[in-house]
Amino acid sequence: MKIVHVISTLDPVKGGPQAVVARIAAAQCMLGHDVHVISYAGATVQEKAFRTAAGIPEFEKIRWHLLPDADRLERVTCIKGAKLISKVLRFADFVHLHGIWEPILLRSASKARVAGIPYCVTPHGMLDVWSLRQKAWKKRLALSLGYRRMLCDAKFIHALNSDEAQLMRPLGLKVPMVVIPNGVFPQEFEQHGSQAPFREQIGMPAERRFVLFLSRLHFKKGLDLLAHAFHSVASRCPEVDLVVAGPDDGAQDEFLAIVRELGIEHRVRLTGPLYGASKLQALSAAACFCLPSRQEGFSLAITEAMACGAPVVISDACHFPEVDTAEAGSVTPLAPAAIANALVAVLENDRLARKMGENGRRLVMENFTWPIIAGKTISSYRLYA
Template sequence: MTATAMKSRSKSTTSPARGRWLHLCNGLDPVRDGGMVPSILGMTGALQRAGGDVRIVTPTPSRLDDLAPPEGLAIDGPDADLVAAVRAAEVVHMHGLWQAHSRRGAAAARASRVPYVMAAHGMAEPWALRHKRWKKALYLALVESRNLRRAACLHALSRPEIGHLRDLAPWAPVCFVPNGVDLAAFDDLPPRAALEAEHPELKGKFVLLFYGRVHAKKGLDLLARSMGALARDFPNLHLLIAGKDDGALAPFADRVSALGLNGRATYVGHVSGEKARRVWAAADAFTLPSYSEGFSMAILEALACSLPCVFTTACHFPEAARAGAAVVVEPEAEALTQALRDLMERSPGERGELGANGRRLVEADYTWDQQAGKLASVYRWLAGGGPPPECVIP
């Protein structure tokens, strides 16, 4: 490290309000990278509002389309010098595992004695580790284990993820800072008729929304079985699916066809920005029957929209059930079917109360500004020393 760099870093730690906080991620493409993109943008935007000097560097091109980045946020890539950016940083926060940006970023941070944080975003989940198991086991042994063990801090989005990270790096401190949401994005939604004009089959129906990547881990096989079991008793139940097809759409369509439900499901593909707001506005309820999640942005957004929710224990959000904001069940077809049946049999007022509880939960504990305050305290601790903040589990 040069004398100039050392002097610059020392000077930045004297101010608690500002610091060079570098975020590294594979890229910012909502179609390819899914919920990690709004998570990173929400997190960094709130950190910037809190007074942080924040920069994002990606080794692949970003394609935000109609997903607006926070105003004034520096986003560089793919031609940015990643190693130079790490050397100039006060703290580096890396998002995701098994990718080149974390391999290069962690190595550069160690060489330059820059403290770094690693967020797995669900990629340390047991289900995720079993997917391409041998390839990940080899990469873990050769590269990622060292990256995790040498991190100044690991970032868990859910309480179970604390244990999953500890399994990989037993002695590294872990900060527990969940995702958040910007509530204003889900206020004053457009009229339901905006999406019904494009999809008239939704008119007069009870619209159950699935929003997320159409991937095998998301439990669409369970959802198809549940729809088959409920279709006769609830003829107005209609499934709306929004998200990029990641290999699970064709198997789902085959199941739906075999059950004679071709007219009971609508797929609108990936949506973001105002298109996403139209989808949220058309929904009467939300479901995510996932087998594995980090901390779902879609669940937080559904709660922000005051939608009654049904999701699985694999989404790692028991707080929603305790707050009376969601029905949470095991990722099993019978359990999901019973939960959806129970939801459909409730009165509109009872479903409305469930949704209102969800909105209150997000307002109280899960805004981005609240989570950014916790992360900023972690960065200042890593840069300046002293006792760890309350959100850090040593």
């Protein structure tokens, strides 16, 4: 099959969907398909995106069609994007759109529809109840101006978990929902390398342990909740610090203000974004991974943490109940006290932490790998085409 993926940007700082597109495309290439990706990515973004994807198997087989970073006019009109889309969609068998609120996706859906090419949409959590409440009037307007039709004309909506599929029901979309999760390439996690370079990078002594948060520094990721939770953890586990890794997406200043107010700034370290070997070293070195998010579609960071053998503490809004059922960590409500208690339970019991890490790695390697996931996407394309 000739498969075309479309996403608005490849910039890694924008979060998980960018990493997902590169990996699902590569996995489909592994299955022998002709896979193309359309996106905006200027020279700087392209270099960064390709560098962070260096360990992905079959990455070099993906056919990239990249436009310069979109200026304000292009973001609205998608004039250059439309020309590229028309060219790449020739002889395509299926189009896979990633995201929602971008003109390049609307244009791609329109051109696919006119050409009689089936397509699906992966919202990546952008259509659940919490997300639709953010800037709600803009999203209602966008739906009325074409985005609802984009969704309704799709052959199916690709949800990342069953909770996400249910949380989209209020939209009343008469489109099949297909649940396919994200995953990992086992090859990326076979050798993590020494933890020492990461510890040296952030000045963390070998005798100190740390809880790791690794995601965008955005309000929805629950950094404020984590700050209050770690205030409790810090007094109960004096040898444990908090490491916060990720690009600032508007929440860093508030987080630092809370940390200073609580008087725990000497126990908290910010690293900025981590990619490649540094990310894997950090995940492998962490005593526990924590993501108390207010909303997730399917977090790659949680899956990667488990693949590295780290026990995880996540919120129920991460929609990853398998963590609990597989005893790979704890799923907590969005409350600092509950998050703190779950973290302390892991940090004070080495045997439990080790067992959780082993269970998590087994869960991921047996159920959440890209070759399996790619096969499910291909089956869905053929079923609904």
